[in-house]
Amino acid sequence: MAPRRSVLRRTVALASAATAAVVLAACGSSDSSSSPSGHTGHDAGAMSTAGPSGTASAAQGSRNAQDVSFAQGMIPHHRQAVAMADLASSRAKSQQVKDLAAKIKQAQDPEINTLSGWLKAWDAKVPDADTSGMESMPGMDHSGSSMPGMMSNDDMGKLKGLSGDAFDKAFLQMMIRHHEGAIAMAKTERDKGAYGPAMTMAKSIVTSQSSEITGMDEMLGK
Template sequence: MASRRSLLRRTAALAATVTAAVVLAACGSSDSSSSPSGHTGHDTGATSAAGASDTASAAQGSHNAQDVSFAQGMIPHHRQAVAMADLAASRAKSQQVKDLAAKIEQAQDPEIDTMSGWLKAWDAKVPAAAMSGMESMPGMDHSDSEMPGMMSGDDMDKLKGLSGDAFDKAFLQMMVSHHEGAIAMAKTEQAKGAYGPAMTMAKSIVTSQSSEITGMNKMLGR
């Protein structure tokens, strides 16, 4: 019996030793996997700080002076196109011209709102809307200014005084020039801008207005 009790004690001691070794090994493995470098928490903090820094840099560099210039120039340019299109409903004879005018309004009105929103977000000046009709629209008398394709006040007065076939022809001729100016401005934005949405809008303007120019030239028999 004494020999049996001695054997049991030795077996228990051996089991305890093995268990302790397993526990120590597990602890060592856990420490190693959770903190390979010995300071996992500091690594996470550094990564978060770097990400925040990148985000801040992206926000600060998300637009440049060209983006501001594009929006400030294209807003009055679009407003004039919309003003010209407004005349077509009561003066145009051709349904094609009326449909084109409606299409121009539907496309450019929302873009005016979008660009105004950009300028407000950038703390930049939003061009004032016309106060007393088209004649007071910013850029109206600067067809050779930084906004190419803009009609003069005299041009707009002439267009308002026309109707029927005469209106259709003058409208199409003026709008072709107007679109060509917008395309030139948009291409400058594509080449020199930095703000993604503005560059995307510029690309859309080039594509859509180039297509409209083709259609208008066909209506003019060119």
């Protein structure tokens, strides 16, 4: 009886070992698609797509030449509007004109900083500022015509020499033209740009400055 029991025990042990080997092999097969970090094959593929090369491609495709042109043109355009607004504090007679000038400066100063930041991030040139507030602008057409709505040095000099009602009228007339130019530039960016934040800013410029033009027309009695 003892020998038979010994044979039976060996048989059971061998069968158990074989079963364990089959289970281990199956487990090894099911885990073969996992990455060393524990992610499945699908997850690993997703990670490689979002890796450094994918990020670089997205960054390169996030803007186009229109976005750069918009930023480089809108910075001096805004700077001149701020320079005009600065004159209103001491020369305007109407409180409405003074309030409008303060609103323009409050809106456009931060946008200048934002636009400059984008250009730096893109390794593109930020337009140099002229301390007089009447700058020679990159964006100037060498045939003699400037960006839409920009005042000439003569225009700015004339505005500086005015005060009271005469200043208010000239300021409103010039700022309407200035806003119309900015709106034209913003519409081009809105339609042809690729960088989302720049296109969003352009849409905001179209909306806000169109509203301000309506208010300035009313101040002029139109």
